[in-house]
Amino acid sequence: MLETVTHAIVRFMDLLLGWLLRLPSDVQIFTVAIGSALVLTAVRVWTTDQDLLRCCAADKRRLKSLIREAKSRADRAAIQRHRATLGMISMKQLRQEGRPLLASLLPIVLLAMWAVHRLEFHPVKAGERFEFVAAFPVSAVGKIAHLVPLEGVAAASGWVQEVRAVPAGAGASWWLSAQASDEPYRLRLRFEKTTIQHLVRAGTGIYEAPRTTHDECGITTELRLREVRLFGFVPGFSAIGFPAWLVGYLAIVIPCTLLGKKALRIL
Numbered sequence: 208m209l210e211t212v213t214h215a216i217v218r219f220m221d222l223l224l225g226w227l228l229r230l231p232s233d234v235q236i237f238t239v240a241i242g243s244a245l246v247l248t249a250v251r252v253w254t255t256d257q258d259l260l261r262c263c264a265a266d267k268r269r270l271k272s273l274i275r276e277a278k279s280r281a282d283r284a285a286i287q288r289h290r291a292t293l294g295m296i297s298m299k300q301l302r303q304e305g306r307p308l309l310a311s312l313l314p315i316v317l318l319a320m321w322a323v324h325r326l327e328f329h330p331v332k333a334g335e336r337f338e339f340v341a342a343f344p345v346s347a348v349g350k351i352a353h354l355v356p357l358e359g360v361a362a363a364s365g366w367v368q369e370v371r372a373v374p375a376g377a378g379a380s381w382w383l384s385a386q387a388s389d390e391p392y393r394l395r396l397r398f399e400k401t402t403i404q405h406l407v408r409a410g411t412g413i414y415e416a417p418r419t420t421h422d423e424c425g426i427t428t429e430l431r432l433r434e435v436r437l438f439g440f441v442p443g444f445s446a447i448g449f450p451a452w453l454v455g456y457l458a459i460v461i462p463c464t465l466l467g468k469k470a471l472r473i474l
Contacts, residue, residue: 216317227239243460252473329433331432333409337432338431339382340378340431341379341396341426350369351368354396360392364381392409401423436451441454
């Protein structure tokens with residue numbers, strides 16, 4: 208069910224943003240980040256009482272000044288009174304934050320789901336060589352696995368591979384290339400009595416999920432796609448779930464949002 212909903216959202220967002228996929232990856236990230244900053248800024252203008260927020264900011268500056276004066280006089284009663292008033296003003300500001308958060312949540316979630324499926328990796332180009340790997344249980348070492356020959360796909364390393372011991376357990380790999388096709392290629396991997404399938408696209412500007420876990424047989428298949436990096440070098444932080452495209456996106460959208468708010472005097 209979740210996979211169906213995700214697929215529908217990605218297809219819908221393709222109608223709006225699919226034209227971006229014809230542009231270089233850096234331009235894609237910049238465009239999405241700038242668009243996000245504009246959405247966040249516009250939503251804040253429409254959903255908050257800017258006059259109230261400006262008054263709150265001015266009152267807080269004045270109260271902080273009064274607190275400093277009261278401290279210089281050692282007037283504890285005045286300090287407590289001013290701090291209580293400061294807390295009430297902060298609560299008013301906090302209540303204003305809920306509406307922009309809710310209003311921007313849906314477009315940001317839709318954009319994030321689309322970006323995860325379209326901007327994280329470089330898609331396979333027609334005729335480009337790519338690596339397809341499969342991870343097996345350790346007991347499979349020394350056994351044979353093969354891909355079913357497929358029209359439009361060439362296997363430079365051959366269709367049949369021996370499962371070898373690797374640091375993570377056991378695995379086999381194939382170097383493939385494919386002609387452009389509007390429909391995804393259905394790679395079929397056969398091992399003993401098991402046949403599993405992995406979708407691969409070539410020459411379309413998009414990619415299917417690179418990694419698939421086949422729970423029924425304990426085999427994981429993966430298409431080794433190149434990770435998208437802003438300017439070609441901005442890294443990701445996989446240990447905390449931050450792929451490289453997201454780091455590049457945040458490196459643009461956060462300062463752009465702050466600069467936009469400052470330039471337009473938005474609180």
